[in-house]
């Protein structure tokens with residue numbers, strides 16, 4: 554019998570106030586596709602009243618893990634912990650091929666930066682050799698669409714010096730997580746983050762021994778691999794006498810702030826994990842608290858802001874990135890309606906649940922179109938990829954930026970409007 558000893562299950566009072574915040578409930582209006590319904594199901598399984606079979610798994614797998622229900626819940630139910638525990642108890646699922654691919658990605662690829670970079674080089678070759686264009690025509694529709702979601706791999710990966718000095722007067726000493734996806738697919742964003750931190754008086758330490766944060770593993774029930782990755786990051790950063798450990802990907806930051814919970818039963822790492830988690834800051838959150846050196850370069854552009862779920866709901870960081878963006882001269886800022894609703898990216902959800910993901914994405918693109926913005930700020934790699942895909946497929950043809958990218962541009966050659 555799988556372990557489903559989850560104290561959070563019993564905090565839910567079944568009030569239903571979370572239902573309308575849930576993207577899958579709003580789309581389907583079915584109780585079992587709502588947070589309350591899923592909590593009921595997990596509780597029934599924990600009490601041995603139902604089995605952890607494929608039908609049970611389908612309800613849990615359709616959840617985006619966006620945690621919008623946590624923001625809506627007046628009782629403070631941490632739904633994410635319930636769903637992660639349930640997914641871990643269910644174990645690997647799907648076809649033999651899907652299980653093998655997931656097992657390979659979660660335990661043999663993500664924990665090893667050198668393998669990840671080799672895989673990214675292969676992907677780059679596939680994209681640039683013409684094989685991708687050819688295959689997209691030959692593949693079944695679903696696989697062709699999945700291929701279109703793959704990010705374009707740039708020429709260079711993020712490979713900073715282990716220590717980069719502050720530019721100007723030193724105000725803080727921080728660690729920086731490069732991130733698995735960020736450092737290979739959005740190396741320009743990592744470079745921008747490093748530059749913005751240094752221009753704000755930060756000495757930046759980027760230990761070579763750091764690894765992927767383990768967020769995807771945690772969300773998909775691969776807890777043992779997630780714990781191993783958390784321990785490696787704790788060993789990499791904790792003894793470095795840092796004021797903060799800065800993360801520019803919302804999903805990674807949320808996962809790292811949860812290391813204390815993840816390793817609570819580890820007698821060697823539990824206390825270290827709590828100390829580590831207390832130091833983790835989203836890049837926008839950190840710079841806001843430090844006091845941003847005002848950028849003087851001008852960027853004339855109408856922008857709106859997409860709250861990444863794991864920043865708004867997971868870390869409760871909403872105001873800080875908006876304040877930093879609004880400090881850039883020339884930016885005209887308009888809020889979109891329901892900016893904290895998920896864009897449908899949700900880790901690998903856009904690959905595993907394409908129909909629901911596309912429905913949610915179309916709603917998001919319509920909200921962006923209504924603002925008239927030329928660009929969207931979305932400080933998370935998954936959101937950036939999803940929104941770029943949405944702009945190309947559904948419109949409007951907006952540019953998508955990470956906040957650190959825009960700040961770096963405003964500090965640098967800001968006379969030229971950003972283009973991508």
Ligand code: SF4
Pocket residue numbers: 564565566567568569570571572588589592622625626627628629630
């Ligand atoms: S999760 Fe919270 S909001 Fe949703 S039904 Fe339970 S107590 Fe109510």
Ligand code: SF4
Pocket residue numbers: 574575576577578587588591615616617618619620621622623632
């Ligand atoms: S995490 Fe998101 S999709 Fe899942 S139940 Fe909560 S609101 Fe719904």
